[in-house]
Structure formats: C-alpha cells, structure tokens
Amino acid sequence: MQTIDWIVLIGALLFIVIYGTWKTRNQNKSVKNYLKADDSNWFAIGLSVMATQASAITFLSTPGQAFHDGMSFVQFYFGQPIAIVIICLVFIPIYHRLNVYTAYEYLESRFDQKTRTLTACLFLIQRGLAAGITIFAPAIILSAVLGWPLVWLNIIIGVLVIIYTVSGGTKAVSVTQKQQMAVMMGGMAVAFTILIYALPKDINFSNAMSIAGAGGKLNVLDFSFDLENRYTFWSGIIGGTFLALSYFGTDQSQVQRYLSGKSLRESQLGLIMNGFLKVPMQFFILLVGVMVFVFYQFNASPLNFSPVATQAAYESEYADEYHKLEKELELNFEEKKLLAMEYGLASENERAGLKEQIVLADQKEGDLRNQGKEILKKANDKLEIKDRVEINDKDYVFIHFVLNHLPRGIIGLILAMALSAAMSSTASELNALSTTTTIDLYKRNVQDKSEDHYVKMSKWFTLLWGVMAILFASVADLFDNLIQLVNIIGSIFYGNVLGIFLLAFFVRFVRSNAVFIAALITQVVVIYGWWVDWMPYLWLNLFGAVLVIILASILQIFLSKDSN
Amino acid sequence: MSPETNEKNGPKIELTWQKVFTWMLVANLIYVLIFYLIMKTFN
Numbered sequence: 001m002q003t004i005d006w007i008v009l010i011g012a013l014l015f016i017v018i019y020g021t022w023k024t025r026n027q028n029k030s031v032k033n034y035l036k037a038d039d040s041n042w043f044a045i046g047l048s049v050m051a052t053q054a055s056a057i058t059f060l061s062t063p064g065q066a067f068h069d070g071m072s073f074v075q076f077y078f079g080q081p082i083a084i085v086i087i088c089l090v091f092i093p094i095y096h097r098l099n100v101y102t103a104y105e106y107l108e109s110r111f112d113q114k115t116r117t118l119t120a121c122l123f124l125i126q127r128g129l130a131a132g133i134t135i136f137a138p139a140i141i142l143s144a145v146l147g148w149p150l151v152w153l154n155i156i157i158g159v160l161v162i163i164y165t166v167s168g169g170t171k172a173v174s175v176t177q178k179q180q181m182a183v184m185m186g187g188m189a190v191a192f193t194i195l196i197y198a199l200p201k202d203i204n205f206s207n208a209m210s211i212a213g214a215g216g217k218l219n220v221l222d223f224s225f226d227l228e229n230r231y232t233f234w235s236g237i238i239g240g241t242f243l244a245l246s247y248f249g250t251d252q253s254q255v256q257r258y259l260s261g262k263s264l265r266e267s268q269l270g271l272i273m274n275g276f277l278k279v280p281m282q283f284f285i286l287l288v289g290v291m292v293f294v295f296y297q298f299n300a301s302p303l304n305f306s307p308v309a310t311q312a313a314y315e316s317e318y319a320d321e322y323h324k325l326e327k328e329l330e331l332n333f334e335e336k337k338l339l340a341m342e343y344g345l346a347s348e349n350e351r352a353g354l355k356e357q358i359v360l361a362d363q364k365e366g367d368l369r370n371q372g373k374e375i376l377k378k379a380n381d382k383l384e385i386k387d388r389v390e391i392n393d394k395d396y397v398f399i400h401f402v403l404n405h406l407p408r409g410i411i412g413l414i415l416a417m418a419l420s421a422a423m424s425s426t427a428s429e430l431n432a433l434s435t436t437t438t439i440d441l442y443k444r445n446v447q448d449k450s451e452d453h454y455v456k457m458s459k460w461f462t463l464l465w466g467v468m469a470i471l472f473a474s475v476a477d478l479f480d481n482l483i484q485l486v487n488i489i490g491s492i493f494y495g496n497v498l499g500i501f502l503l504a505f506f507v508r509f510v511r512s513n514a515v516f517i518a519a520l521i522t523q524v525v526v527i528y529g530w531w532v533d534w535m536p537y538l539w540l541n542l543f544g545a546v547l548v549i550i551l552a553s554i555l556q557i558f559l560s561k562d563s564n
Numbered sequence: 565m566s567p568e569t570n571e572k573n574g575p576k577i578e579l580t581w582q583k584v585f586t587w588m589l590v591a592n593l594i595y596v597l598i599f600y601l602i603m604k605t606f607n
Contacts, residue, residue: 071599074599078592078596081588081591081592082588084588085581085584085585085588088584089581089584209602209605209606210606212606213603213605213606213607214607218602218603218606218607219603219607220599220600220602220603221596221599221600221603268584272584272587272588275588275591276587276588276591279592279595280595283595283599
C-alpha cells in the first residue's frame with residue numbers, strides 16, 4: 001500500500017459517508033420520512049437493490065470461483081428474473097396498496113398480529129446474524145492479506161455505516177448506494193482493462209478467451225440433470241427462482257429498497273432493472289476471474305493464494321513436502337506458459353493437439369494444488385481448532401492479483417470497492433433491522449407516542465443493531481466455519497417465512513390460526529430435520545416452505561370443520 | 565393490475581403480466597444464447 005492508495009481509499013470512503021450524512025440531514029421530520037423515504041425513482045431503486053445484493057464477497061470471491069471452477073456459477077442467477085416478474089406483479093402492488101413499511105406488516109392485515117410478530121422475529125434473528133457476517137467476511141480476507149488488525153477493520157466498516165445510516169435512515173442508504181455502485185463497477189472495469197493490457201503483447205482478448213476455453217473455464221451452460229452438480233441450468237432456474245422469491249419478496253433488507261419508490265411503477269421498474277442487469281453483471285465479475293486465470297498462465301502463481309495458509313504450511317512439520325510441491329508447480333508453469341502462448345497464436349487446425357497438452361498441464365496444476373491442500377489439512381489436524389487456517393483459497397485469488405500486479409492508486413480503488421460493497425449491504429441490513437424492530441415490534445405495541453419519539457427510537461435501534469453486528473463480527477473468528485453456520489440458520493428460517501407469504505398471497509382459504517400453528521410446527525420440524533441431518537441444509541429452504549403450506553392447508557380444513 | 569398513466573415523471577410504460585414476462589424472457593434468452601455462442605466459439 002502506497003500513500004496514493006491510502007488517499008484513494010480513505011478519500012472514497014469518507015466522501016461517501018460525509019456526502020450521505022450531509023445530503024440526508026433533514027430526513028428526521030417523521031417516521032415516514034426517516035424509514036420509508038418514498039420519493040425514489042426507478043433508477044435509484046434499481047441501483048439500491050443491486051448494491052444491497054452485491055456484498056464484498058461478490059467482488060472478492062466470485063473471480064476466484066471463476067479462476068478455479070469456470071463460469072458455471074452464473075447459472076445460479078437464471079431464476080432471478082422469473083422471481084422478479086412474480087414479485088413485481090403480485091407482491092409489490094399489494095405492499096403499495098396497503099402502504100406498508102415492512103413486508104411483515106402486510107401479514108397482520110392478511111392474518112393477525114401474532115403471525116406478523118413471529119415472521120418479523122424470524123427475520124430479525126436471521127438477518128441480525130447475517131449483518132455481522134457481511135462485515136466479518138471481507139474483514140478476515142483483507143486482514144489476512146494486508147496484515148491489518150481484524151477487530152479494527154470490523155469496527156471501521158461498522159462505524160462508517162452506522163454514522164450515515166443512523167443520521168439519514170433509508171434515504172441515506174439509497175443516496176450512498178449510488179456512489180458505492182459507481183466505485184464497485186468502476187473498480188471492476190479498471191481491473192478488467194488492466195488485465196487485458198497486462199497479457200503478453202501478442203495475446204489479444206480473443207486469444208485470451210481461447211486460452212480460457214482450452215482451460216475449461218468457459219463452460220457457462222450445463223444442461224445436465226446431475227443433482228450432484230450444484231450449478232446447472234435447471235438448478236439455476238428452479239432453485240434460483242425459489243431463493244430469489246424469498247430474498248426479494250420477503251426479506252425486509254430488499255423489500256425496503258423498492259418500497260422507497262415514489263409510485264408503484266417506479267418500484268416495479270427498479271426491481272425489473274435488477275432482473276435485466278443481474279445476469280450480465282455476474283457474468284462480467286466471473287469474466288474478470290477468467291481473465292485472472294489467463295493472466296496466471298503467463299505469470300507465476302502461488303500453490304495456495306491465501307498468505308495465512310501458505311505461512312501455516314511453512315511453519316508445519318510438512319514444510320519440505322510443501323516446498324517440493326511449489327517447485328513442481330513452478331516447472332509446470334514454465335511448460336504451461338509456452339503452451340498457452342503457442343495456443344493463443346496457433347491457427348484453428350493446430351490447436352487440437354495443443355489443447356490436449358494444455359488440459360494435461362491444467363490437470364497437473366490442479367493435482368498439485370489439491371496435494372498442497374491435503375498437506376494443509378494434515379497440518380490443521382495437529383493444531384487447536386482456534387488456530388486452524390482456511391484451506392480453500394478462492395477468496396484470495398483476486399486480491400492476490402490486485403496487491404501484486406496492479407499499479408499504485410488502483411490498489412486503493414479496489415480496496416475501496418470491497419469496503420463499499422461491504423458497507424452498502426450492511427447499511428441496508430441495519431436499516432431493515434431497525435425498521436422491523438420499530439414498526440413491527442415497538443410501534444405496534446407502544447402506541448400514542450409522538451413522531452419524534454419513534455424517529456429517535458428508530459435511530460437507537462439502528463445503532464443497537466450496528467453495535468451488535470460489530471460485536472458479532474469481532475467474535476466470529478472464534479467459531480469454526482461460522483459463515484456456514486449463518487447460512488444454515490438462514491436455510492432453517494427462510495423457507496418457513498416464504499411459505500407464510502406464499503400462503504398469504506395465493507392460498508385464500510387459509511386463516512391466521514392455521515398459519516400460526518403450522519409455522520410453529522414447521523420451525524420445530526425443520527430444526528429437528530437439520531439436527532438429525534435429514535438432507536443437505538440448502539434443501540431445508542424448500543422443505544420448510546412446502547411443509548408450512550401443506551400443514552396450514554390441512555389444519556385449516558380441520559379448523560373449518562370444527563367451527564361448522 | 566391497473567396501469568398508472570398519469571405520472572408526470574418517469575417513463576410512460578404500462579406494465580402488464582404479458583409485457584414484463586416477455587421482456588424478461590427475451591432478455592434472458594438472449595443472455596443464454598450469448599453464453600452458448602461464447603462456449604461454442606472458444607471451447
């Protein structure tokens with residue numbers, strides 16, 4: 001990090017925080033003004049929705065995913081446009097007609113207060129934990145590569161977000177997300193351009209794509225019905241639709257973004273903008289990862305991109321074994337470099353023979369990297385749980401390239417990009433947590449207070465959730481595989497919440513008591529199912545949603561008979 | 565859904581199931597086609 005990088009990084013972040021706070025300094029007049037701020041146009045909503053969804057992990061991890069496994073991950077987003085059509089034409093018109101602040105408010109008008117409170121609480125548990133991880137996940141990566149203290153990074157990200165989110169509420173989140181999206185996409189565009197220019201003189205973009213193709217990185221589409229394969233066209237269409245329906249339709253951190261539209265149509269168009277742009281945006285981020293792969297065909301790369309993992313291997317009793325693998329990787333690289341250059345410049349006819357050799361060299365590289373990971377696993381087994389290191393290095397591929405190969409100033413921009421992404425997602429989460437706590441729990445139960453009182457309480461709740469997110473991020477390091485734990489918690493609650501909303505929208509005959517009892521039973525069954533390991537945890541989403549719908553329908557039939 | 569056409573600001577677009585669904589379908593078919601062509605060209 002040079003002085004110019006610090007200037008770019010601190011300048012970009014401070015500008016966003018100060019601008020957001022100053023621009024929204026008069027947003028405190030009423031609860032509506034502070035929590036809803038429903039005067040946004042479709043473009044601002046679209047950017048806000050995209051900035052909320054794109055966390056720092058999107059920009060740090062996704063290129064690494066393309067580097068190792070190619071571009072098939074983009075299929076995961078194929079269901080999103082379908083879900084958005086349903087949300088735009090069913091969910092949003094109802095939310096607008098009822099003029100709600102939160103998605104859960106609608107559940108009281110459709111069912112009753114207890115169902116609303118239960119769903120709001122499920123959201124608060126799940127999103128409250130996730131907010132800590134949104135801060136922790138990039139902080140742990142950046143602290144590993146830059147040597148910055150993890151706790152201070154957590155505090156800095158958290159405090160910057162708290163300043164403008166407490167000060168300006170929903171409007172501040174939306175205003176800052178415009179700048180944050182500009183920094184994020186600008187950072188990726190600059191990294192992509194530099195990558196293309198950093199390739200050898202004779203290798204243009206088209207040659208680079210051919211080299212990536214020979215390395216098997218451009219297999220974007222997979223139409224097989226293989227359930228073992230996580231990313232296929234079909235899992236994207238079916239699983240992706242379902243997940244996007246939960247996330248955009250029932251998660252307050254997204255619902256609040258489009259409810260800030262000045263009219264129904266602006267809200268719908270804002271979400272539709274995301275439906276059009278999400279797939280190309282994700283494709284572009286993956287393409288950056290593919291170009292990093294091509295770049296490392298001509299430049300030496302480490303056996304494991306994580307500096308912490310590499311250090312752990314050097315300090316273990318397997319250091320000699322690890323160094324031997326590093327030497328082998330180096331020799332393989334020299335061979336691959338020549339092959340890649342030849343392949344890039346060869347005619348169509350000459351490529352067939354060369355491709356086989358490239359595939360073999362790639363396989364060897366993959367084997368060497370896996371052997372390196374096996375050594376790390378053995379070294380990990382001899383350590384205390386708290387001292388163990390992350391073996392999977394996909395989170396570190398892109399940042400390794402940035403820190404070692406990008407010019408001064410640009411490193412600062414890319415770090416600003418990662419922190420902006422973390423801040424934009426965290427801001428939406430804190431804003432949504434505070435709104436749900438204020439509207440669904442506090443204001444619903446403590447009535448007849450002044451507007452000023454509720455605005456003040458919203459600010460306190462934002463601060464409280466912000467402090468909790470920082471605290472959670474700071475102790476997250478003490479737990480083994482915490483990110484997975486948060487994903488599991490999400491899967492346990494998400495399905496049930498979506499099921500309740502689907503019942504509300506589409507199963508008219510079901511009434512409040514049936515839904516409430518079904519939701520409680522479902523939650524217990526899903527937690528038990530997870531405990532005894534009935535299925536991979538991602539499927540708990542679908543299981544929870546289907547179970548609550550079936551149970552509520554059956555219960556309603558019995559309850560109706562009883563009342564007759 | 566009743567289309568809103570009296571807005572002073574913003575594009576004058578009437579949203580219907582058919583229109584939104586068709587736009588999304590066409591756009592995403594184009595994306596899939598582009599991905600397919602990339603695979604065919606460079607693999």
